[in-house]
Amino acid sequence: MNDPAPAAGQVTLTLPDGSHRTVAAGTPVAEVVRGISEGLLRRAVAVELDGELLDLVTPVRNSGSFRILFARDARALAVLRHSAAHVLATAVRRLRPEAKIGFGPAIDDGFYYDFEVDEPFTPADLEAFEEEMKRVAAEASPFEREEIGLDEARVRMADDPLKMERIADFDEDEVISTYTNGDFVDLCRGPHVPDTSHIRHFRLLSTAGAYWRGDSDRQMLQRIYGTAFFKAKDLKSHLHRLAEAKRRDHRLLGRRLDLFRFHPSAPGAAFWTPRGTVLYNELLAFERALQKDDFLEVMTPLMYNKSLWETSGHWGKYRDDMFLILNNESGTHDASLKPMNCPSHYLLYQATRHSYRELPIRYVTFDVLHRNEVTGALSGLTRVRQFQQDDCHCFIAEDQIASEVAFLMRYILDFYATFGLDATINFATRPEVRIGDDALWDRAEGGLLAALEETGRPYQRKEGDGAFYGPKIDFDITDSIGRAWQCGTIQLDYNAPERFGLEYVGRDNRTHRPVVIHRAVSGSLERFIAILIEHFAGDFPLWLAPEQVRVIAIGAHAIDAASAVRDRMAEAGLRVHLSPRAAETDFREEIKDASNLKVPYMAIVGSREAEAGTVSLRARGAKKKQVTLPLDEAVGRLRRESEERALWGAAGTMEPL
RNA sequence: GCUCUGGUAGCUCAGUGGUAGAGCGCUUCCUUGGUAAGGAAGAGGUCGCGGGUUCAAUCCCCGCCCAGAGCUCCA
Structure with missing residues (x-):
């Protein structure tokens, strides 16, 4: 109708x-x-x-x-949080009348409000604001909307220079509104909840500087972050999630589990300990095994003359982010460490003639890359200056796009699945600033999209989010506490083959331009390991664990039997350890140490096991529960669990009993 | 890069204008115990680096280095 x-x-x-x-x-x-x-x-x-x-x-x-x-609707939550931001501003204005108000929107996990004040806020201020917010909420003042003209807006906001600046941006005919709750008036588009009493379950979380309008040339405001929910239990579970994220922080676990550390002498570059290096290499070994039939691993130089970066176009706009190398003879910086692998792979490809019969050619590299990230951007392993990528460039004929993309997607998703990680897929189209004509973009986007559709996987379109040289498919993995991390990418590139004059000989015996697909799976291995640490909370599946089994001897007389167990397991290829001072140490301390290091299994050997030729396996987190098995059977089960790369706790594994 | 906060033993942290402490860890000895911290003794610190103020600086001031949080999901 x-x-x-x-x-x-x-x-x-x-x-x-x-x-x-x-x-x-x-x-x-x-x-x-x-x-x-x-x-x-x-x-x-x-x-x-x-x-x-x-x-x-x-x-x-x-x-x-x-x-x-x-209240149950997701979009209603944003309304509540926006109103919570106003309640915060109301409270701040009452306690600090001199504070000038900036913007206060709802954001993904809560809200913030920016204030211009002479002295930054302290944690004690936050507590006071939170208390005052409770009073504001108790007053149950309605949010009253008023629509006013530009001139009137200027009068009302005369005392707030930040608001005045915003007003200056309005068009003459725009609807301008104010919202008033009690004694607080704000220039605001809305919408808001009916009154302040809805703001019941909230928490102020942190305070930090934030540039006015995000512009580092403008003054620094003080931003207060908070969150709010309709229901107490939602707030509680959100706070629990924050605590959980803190507990899983890879920087802390990296120290506690003795995986890596940083040193002021090499900011942004990790030192991998013996245990961490095992982890790193296991991850590499896994990927090498996964890719061995379909990819060609190559190694290329780490340092290049600037002419390469001039060809690639990086020298112009990317130079500040590269580590340049001083030529002592000329006194100029005419070389750099590579910040990416693409040009290296192009040079290698180009070094020989290629037939269409060889395509697709997939060069993959784990080479070390350096990027000169600004100090403020560095953070643990997630943002570093030195890292390795599982970086692949596929050289294909244009009619291979669909099959290649389907192949790569399957590979990437299989890779994640090994860790129990799922991914959401984003399809990013041509950005405003780009190279190449529209016909080319039509072909590129069409090809990529067709391949994506063929897989039947759900995806989201991100209009305008593509690389300047081509559209891409991004993979956001979701970890065990629901956080999204952008990792994998498949990017179509018609531009690089042009710039580097890449060719292959076709069936027609003429030269053709290949298309390049850039592919990364983990993004950077460093960052991926950070994600894994947080995803597993340090409880790695057996195959990844730096130390798989810790042998515990009960009493000095069991040491020989324990050594035999250790030797037998090591022969079987398990990463097993028996403390050299086990004979002098209380075995309960050995259990404590193994627990703190999150070693997946303890193999306990006392006189009973020694006599029977058994071991008692105690799984990580299983407390006193354990299972006693003949040694060979125990070795077999552990080997199988490791070789199958079983996830910790998956069906059929020996998991926390 | 910018703003704020911090930097004390390997780790987690306390502390003071008169050159410094705890717990864990480490070393040695005792204990040989059936499932997460047994007992004793000991070693270990340019108090991030450089400068200044002071009779005296780990503490106060300045600069630098490093780390942490944050830096428009638009009124």
């Missing part, structure tokens, strides 16, 4: 059940909701009108689909 055409001055709203309501244009949303039911009005938080979020005090201006949002 067609929507009835509204009379002049009227708008028609289509409710989710398909029914229509016609009201006078300018009727407040609350009146519309009340017209449906008083009960709904009591529970309504906001509404969606043709997808636009409106609160109850906003006038309805246009016809469209009309849906009431309740």
Whole structure:
């Protein structure tokens, strides 16, 4: 049925059940909701009108689909948090009247508000603000909306220079609104919850500097971050998640589990300990095994003359991010450490003639890369200056795009699945600033999209998010506590083959341009290991664990038997350790040490085991529960679990019993 | 890069204008115990680096280095 055409001055709203309501244009949303039911009005938080979020005090201006949002709706949460930001500003203004207000939006996990103050806020200030916010909420002041003209806005916000600056950006005919709750007025687009009493379950989390409008040339404001929820239990679980993330912090676990460390002499570059190096190499070994049939591993120089970077185009705009090398004879910086592998692979490809019969050629490299990240960007293993990528460049004929992309996607997803990681897929299209004509982009995007569709995997489009040289597919992995990390990528590149004059000889005996696909799976191995540490909380599956088994001898008389167990397991290829001072140490301390290092299994050998030719296996986290097995059987099970790369706790593994 | 906060033993941290402490770890000895910290003794510190103020600086001031949090998901 067609929507009835509204009379002049009227708008028609289509409710989710398909029914229509016609009201006078300018009727407040609350009146519309009340017209449906008083009960709904009591529970309504906001509404969606043709997808636009409106609160109850906003006038309805246009016809469209009309849906009431309740506390359970995800979009309602953003409204609540925006209002929480206003409650925060209300509290700050009461306690620090001199604070100038900036912006205070809802963000993914909460909200923030920026203030201009002479002295930065302290943790004690935050506590005071939080207490004051409770009072503001208890007052249950309604959020009142007022629509005003530009001149009036200037008068109202005269005392707030930051708001005045925002006002200066408005067009003459724009609808400008203010929201008032109690004694606090803010220039604000809305929407808001009906009154401050909705802000019940919130927490201020942190404070930090933030540039006004994100511009590092402008003044630094003080930003307060917080979060808010409709339900106490949602707030609680969010705070729990934050605590969980802190507990899993790879920088702390990296020290505690003795995996890597940093030294001021080499900022942004990790020192891998013996244990960490095992982990790193196991990851590499896994990827080498996975790729051995379809990829060609190569090694290329780490240092190049600047002419290469001039060809690639990096010398111009990327030079500040490269580590340049001083030529002592000329006194100039005319070489650099490589920040990426692409040009190396192009040079290698180009060094010989290639036939169409060879394609696709997939060069993959784990070479060390250096990027001169600014100091403020460095963070643990997730943002470093020296790292290795599992970096692959596929040289293909243009008609191989679809099959190649499908192949690469399967490979990438299989790789993640080994770690129990799932990925969401993003398809990024041509950006504003780009090279190549539209016809080329049409072909590139079409080819990539067709390949993506063929896999049947769900994906999201990210318009304009592609690389300047081509569209791409990005993989965001989701870890065990629900955080997303951008890791893998498949990028189509028509430009590089042109720049580097890449060729292959076709069936027609003429030269053709290949297309290049850039592929990374883990992004950087360093960062991927950081993700794995946090994903597993340091409880690595057996195959990845730096030390797989710790042999514990109960009493000095069991030392010989324990050594025999250690030797037998080591022969079987397990990474096993028996403390050299086990004979002098309380075995309970050995158990403590193994537990703290999160060693997956302890093999306990006392007089009973020594006599019976058995070991008692105690799985990580299993406390006193253990299983006693003949030594060979124990070795067999551990080997199988390791070789199958079973996830810790997966069915069929020996997992925490 | 910029703002704020921090840097004390291998780790986690306390402390002071008169050159420094704890717990864990480490070393040695005792204990040989059936499932997460047995007992005793000992070693270990340019208090991040450089400069300044002071009779005296780990502490106060300045600079640098390193680390942590953050740096428009737009009124």
